[in-house]
Amino acid sequence: MLNILGIITSILRKITDSFNRSDGSLGSTDTGQAWSATRGTWTVSSNKATSSDSASSYPLATVSLGSQNAIVSADIVDGGPGVAFWITDANSWWASSVNYRSVQTGQAYYTASLEGGNQLTQGYWSGTNVTTPGYYANSEVQTGISNCPSGCTPSGNICVIDGGPSEGQFCAGGTPIYSCIGTGANCNYVPASTSCSGPGGNSSSGGGDCGTYTAPTYSPTTCTGAGGNSTSGGGNCGTLIAATYNYYTELKLYKNVSGTISTVATEVINTNSSSYVEANSIKASTSGDNITITAYQSAGLSSPFATTLTNTPSSPLKGTIVGIIKTPSTENAGSLLDNFSAE
Numbered sequence: 001m002l003n004i005l006g007i008i009t010s011i012l013r014k015i016t017d018s019f020n021r022s023d024g025s026l027g028s029t030d031t032g033q034a035w036s037a038t039r040g041t042w043t044v045s046s047n048k049a050t051s052s053d054s055a056s057s058y059p060l061a062t063v064s065l066g067s068q069n070a071i072v073s074a075d076i077v078d079g080g081p082g083v084a085f086w087i088t089d090a091n092s093w094w095a096s097s098v099n100y101r102s103v104q105t106g107q108a109y110y111t112a113s114l115e116g117g118n119q120l121t122q123g124y125w126s127g128t129n130v131t132t133p134g135y136y137a138n139s140e141v142q143t144g145i146s147n148c149p150s151g152c153t154p155s156g157n158i159c160v161i162d163g164g165p166s167e168g169q170f171c172a173g174g175t176p177i178y179s180c181i182g183t184g185a186n187c188n189y190v191p192a193s194t195s196c197s198g199p200g201g202n203s204s205s206g207g208g209d210c211g212t213y214t215a216p217t218y219s220p221t222t223c224t225g226a227g228g229n230s231t232s233g234g235g236n237c238g239t240l241i242a243a244t245y246n247y248y249t250e251l252k253l254y255k256n257v258s259g260t261i262s263t264v265a266t267e268v269i270n271t272n273s274s275s276y277v278e279a280n281s282i283k284a285s286t287s288g289d290n291i292t293i294t295a296y297q298s299a300g301l302s303s304p305f306a307t308t309l310t311n312t313p314s315s316p317l318k319g320t321i322v323g324i325i326k327t328p329s330t331e332n333a334g335s336l337l338d339n340f341s342a343e
Helices: 002-012
Strands: 015-017 036-039 043-045 048-050 060-064 071-077 081-089 092-106 132-136 141-146 152-155 158-161 175-179 189-197 203-205 244-257 260-272 281-287 290-298 302-304 309-311 321-326 336-342
Touching: 060 081, 071 081, 071 321, 081 281, 081 336, 092 281, 092 290, 092 321, 244 290, 244 309, 260 309, 321 336
Parallel strands: none
Antiparallel strands: 015 336, 036 060, 043 048, 048 336, 060 321, 071 281, 071 336, 081 092, 081 321, 092 244, 132 189, 141 175, 152 158, 244 260, 281 290, 290 302, 290 309
């Protein structure tokens, strides 16, 4: 019965396999064609096709379709599993899969001034970084500060947290002390609300003198402990702000020519700043020398990504065999495939 079914499906050039059978060798497709482990070892495990071989060896399982023009698809789990086409033998084929990679866009840091574990130390200004409660009209010379809040100490022209200038931890408050310049030393005290403001509160606005800016630095020894949030040597790390990343979902097109495997093309199909947008099925279509690869967010070729990968190689060697493959993925590497189809 399977031979008759195989003959019929060969004529129709339609192959399907759900892999819903006992664990073990791939055996034959649901439509009766025999699978061949062309590269590496392939098995059925929990109703999915998989290979335990290293992705860098590009394990490949194949089945004869009998046509160079093909539509080959499968459901995939994670990055690396994909579909193959134009297969002649173990050293002559084309294939496509999904790759995941991330690029760090911002370093983790703590919100307090000195952060340990090679985390980023916030920049600060050495001068006035507090709201100024008043000033003298005839004087621009600041000679000190007094009346700092509880827990803070005068240090030059600012109030700092006790133990503070080297830590860059400033207190809001205190009364600036000025020299009086002018005839009769008439200081003309005037209440005001001048301060240092702008990006990060670090530029001068309304007369507040911010002083000299100290750039961000690294301090690997100050803050230690669980989460880096306990103190060591007096440094309070504050709240950890996680590193930021861009997460890329991309399609890869590979070829093997005379045993040399190379990446023909890479197409980014999604960029996200919070997490990967995953592909759960993939389809490769060939017509003449034209290749179109489409990835889908859902299994069963549902919810396609807006961007596809297209390529027209020059005079490619084209076999009539198709299959499934395991390729490397920068991150989120996997090896499971399901619901294979070729026509």
